[in-house]
Amino acid sequence: MTGRSRVIAVPALLVLLIAMAGPWIPVDSTTVPIGGPFEAPAGAHPLGTDVLGRDVLPRVLVGGRVLVTQAAAATLLGSLIGLALGVWLGVTHRRTAGRVLMRMVDGLAALPALLLILLLATGVPGNDAAVAAAIALVTVPFSVRIIRECTARLAATDYARHAEARGERTLTRVRYDILPGLVPVAMAEAGIRFVAATQLAATAGFLGLGAGAPVANWGRMVRENGTGIAMNPLPVIVPAALLILLAVGVTILLDRASESTRLAPERIERTA
Template sequence: MPVALVLIAALAGPWLVAGSATAPVGGPFEPAGGDRLLGTDVLGRDVSARVLTGGRALLLQAVAATVLGSTAGLVAGIWAGTTRRRRAAQAVLRSVDAIAAVPALLLLLLLASGVPGNDAAVAVAIAVVSTPFSVRVVRERTAVLAATDYAREAEARGDPLSARIRHDILPGLAPVALAEAGIRFVAATQLAATAGFLGLGAGAPAANWGRMVRENSTGLAANPLPVLLPAALLVLLAVGVTALLDRAAHGRVGDLARVGWSA
């Protein structure tokens, strides 16, 4: 599967590089050939080594941001959809809307640039930027599930909130949460690549797929691979992971249907 190859290249790539990814090995933008399978980049560095070492930080940023944002979205969304403290819930939702009103790229720049050269800061900034959407989606779905007859019956029986969330909310929320995580991962990948393009996170000479696109755009005519290959890998990564999560979500829906569960 293509996405599996991209994930392997991103995570294991730095261990597969035989030479240096930062030292020049030839002239700028030399075409592919000989012992340099993908040619050289703007500074004469081996493109294959740069590609293999440039995906891990970006992928880990996207994964960390997805996990952080999805966890925060689930906690806040479920609470807002089940709590009786409506004023407090509305205050949280208004705060989330205020964050969402700020352009994502501007907020990313403000948060990540405060800790320059830090990949973890980029991941946290991406999570903050994308969390409002998750909170809204989870809250709306939770409110629908909490209003169903079986959920109200459980509440009338005096079942504790934790049990009602586990048995009445989470089974119906799982497909939505998985689909939202897929969208979040795509957005996180794009934002992580944008952060690299803008020079946020670990700086040069560290390789980064997003930064490679910016660094080598002037040499498209001589050797387009330093630009096209990282861009293609980003597209395959985003689309492939989303397809896997969609498949998992559909499988979850099928499992629920087979056991007779319905929303």
């Protein structure tokens, strides 16, 4: 990892640490007002107060866990679905079934992502899991297309075609001929998916989806405190900056990880 990448990756890891461990840090209440709205930072309250006079620091420490968990869950679920469908579409000879499935995927991709999230999440109000599932669903079509194209390219290589000519099972060919070359692409795609999922989770929080107020949420904090940015910008700037560092840093980390796992374009020998 280069020095420039490390500069971004280290803050991203710190953001993840804040998001996941922040709720365990002993701080003041996230819901009880401790002063007037948008008070400037003071010794005991280094980020000042928010729109309701609550201490901003505890809300920043608590507000990232749900958002990061939603993004991670949506990334994992969407990647698993995208990988399964994309690999099947890339190796299957059932062209009619493949075309029908791709038209369904294209139809889902044509729907506005935010509108679909609103429809699905509002159907189960106050449910963070519903938001994560909705985010996974709207990002699956792009994963399917990327994985399908890469799988089809790998399936057309000489060693993969020779394996098929020998009558080897599809799962065996996928394991030894497709997955080794697919791993770097899948990891890079997961990085893009996580960035998109983070943005969508923050947007969902901004719109009030999932667990409602007074639960702290970085996305909701940006919306709630926008009116007082001239008096105390920290309740808006700090959660927004954490989201940006997280998205950019995780992308770089996964990109470097995908480079380290990139294999030569030759078949991995089976072990007895």
